[in-house]
Amino acid sequence: MNSTEEIAVLEKKLSDLGVQPSPGQPVPGIKGTTVSYSADEVARLQKELSDKGVKYCIGAYVDIHGVPKAKVVPIHHLGHMAKGSERYTGYALDGLGQAPNDDEITSVPDFSRLIQLPWEPKIAWIPADNHFQGKPYALNTRVALQNQLAKAAEMGFGLNLGIECEIFLLRQNEDGSLTVPDAEDKLTKSCYDVRGFTNSFSWLDKMASAINGLGWDLYSFDHEDANGQFEFDFNYADALTTCDRLTFFRFMAKHYAKEEGLLATMMPKPFADKTGNGAHFNMSLYDLDGGSNLFACDPKDDPRGIGLTPLGYSFIAGILKHGRALCAVFAPTVNSYKRLVRRGAMSYFSWAPVFNSYGSNNRTNSVRVPAGGGRCESRNADGAVNPYLAATLVLAAGLEGIREQLDPGNPNEDNLYAISDDERRARGIEFLPQTLQEAVADFAADPLVASALGKELRDEFIRYKTEEWETYHLSVSKWEVERYSYMF
Incomplete structure (x- = not known):
């Protein structure tokens, strides 16, 4: 499905629910950032959801880590929710940049991406954006994206994204320790087992x-390289x-x-001697007018032979x-950088990138052009990624390159x-x-970051991640106790 078709699917989803964006207001994230709905449209959506058994709605925005936060609204208050009725003390949340005396932020739902929980149909999950005093809040990473x-869009581009x-x-x-629950899952190389x-x-x-029930089109899943790991x-x-879906x-x-x-975790590196969790970003730009992939070409027409246009390069x-x-x-x-190693405590190469480089279908580069071309893959993204924040910055970097x-x-x-x-x-x-620590220093020194995120969001990220690094170094690990308590 190309992005033009994806837009049509989103618009049809709203139409099927009896809701259309108000005239002049585009679907968010495609050609603009705001959608408003009339009282009649919200009433039709409320009835449709009630008929489907929905009793409660979650307007889920994310903090700076990408962790969902929300209040839960009974379905008969959906109209109030649509207008941003739910207020939050930003000081109680990570990375939303507020002091105790600041006015509250609100959350405004994006009905075009509503999900009725597959395991609890009484609840509807609705991605939301923070607003502040009636305007989208710049410190919210979904708003930043x-x-x-x-x-x-001003350059005529949309961004396609797939995340593994x-x-x-x-x-x-x-x-509190973690173990693989399947006693038979013990092969040294268990990939595809x-x-x-x-x-x-x-x-x-x-x-x-x-x-598949959500319409995401699962096309493959498998046992991954580490014991207890799947993709x-x-x-x-x-x-x-895609960022909403990963969340x-x-x-x-x-x-x-x-x-x-059991416990499912996308923690980057749960075990020192096993491969970690990637969340590889697969990206291409598409033409907003026709939906065509602007990175795709026949490898025979690419002087470098890997099937990428000059725009893609x-x-x-x-x-x-x-x-x-x-x-x-x-x-x-902190844990991410125990994944970004060539080998570490493993008996063979980790598959994780350690170099700022690119290549064709070669997994030792941080940026790879998979076989057939037409897209690029950033491989240093891991399972702890805030997808909205990462997508914002990688898109800004790619557009600068263009x-x-x-x-x-x-x-x-x-x-x-x-x-x-x-x-x-x-x-x-x-x-x-x-x-x-090294990554945050480079983040802080790069002028693109402030340009893409704004100074306040940039500074919030630096503050929280510096504190995370310092807290890590103040902790005493089991490894330290086992090594030094007997040595000295």
């Missing part, structure tokens, strides 16, 4: 059935829709795991120009894990940041 999408969802299904023990897959079929079937791949969509996916995965007495060049700063939002936790007609050079086709430092330097390939 819509603002950046509007800038892309890697996730562990684990048991949490009484002491059929027995490991079928042994966890109950949870997998619930997830797959729900994903779900569903169809790409416009960037805002809901994490919520849904945890619910279905809890039904099994410039987009990649923008990502690489700002690659070290982008790493802070693609890999936003405006400045940047060129990324020749693709790297060999195993970058194995080349010497001298050869790496000769090619001009930098390492990605190796700690959260």
Whole structure:
């Protein structure tokens, strides 16, 4: 499905519910940032949802980490909710930049992306945006993405995004430790293992059935490289829709795991000796007028032979120009940088990128052009990503590359894990940041960040992630106790 079709699906979904955006107000995230609905339209939606058994509505916005927050509104108050009736003390939330004496923020629902919970049809989940004193709130990351999408629209572009969802299904023990619940899932290389897959079929079937029931078009799922790890791949969509889906996916995965007495987690690196959870961003720009993929071409027409247009190469060049700063939002936790290693405590290469580089179908680059071309994949994104924040910045970087007609050079086709430092330097390939502290420093120093996010949102991210790093270093780990208490 191309993005023009995706837009039509969204508009039809509203139409089927008896709701249309008011004249002149586009679907959010496609050609603008605001939708308003008349009282009659909301009343029709309220009746339709009531007829389907919905009793309560969640208008879920996210904090700076991408964690959903909301109040729950009975269905007969949907009209009030549509007007932003629910008020929140921003000081009680991470990254929304408020002091105790500030006016409250509100949440305004986006009905075009409403989901009736597959496991509890009495509840409707509705992605929402924060507003402040009647206007979209710039410190909300979903609002920031819509603002950046509007800038892309001024250039005639929309952003298609697909995110690969890697996730562990684990048991949490009484002491808080995590273990793989399937005793037979113990192969050193368990990627694509059929027995490991079928042994966890109950949870997998619930997830797959729900994903397809929601119309996301699950086209593949499998046992991933680590014991207890799985991957779900569903169809790409416009960037805002995909970010909403990832946010809901994490919520849904945890619910279905809890039904099994287990824990689902997209934590980047739960185990030092196993591969981590990526959330690879697969991106292309499309033409807003016709919906065509602006990165796609026949590899025979590409002098570099990997099936990408000059526009696509410039987009990649923008990502690489700002690659070290982008790493802070693609890999936003202390734990993330235990995933971005060549090998670490593993017996073989980790598959995770450590270089700010690009290539064709070569997984040792941070930016890859998969076989067939037509898109690029940022591989340093992990399961802790706030998708709205990361999509905002990677789009801003790619658009800068296009405006400045940047060129990324020749693709790297060999195993970058194995080349010497001298050869790496000769090619001009930098390492990605190796700690959260290093990534945040690059984030803070890059002028693109303030331009794309605004100074306030940039400063909030720096403040929270600096505090996260400092708190980590004040903690005393089990490793330290075991190593030093007997040594000294």
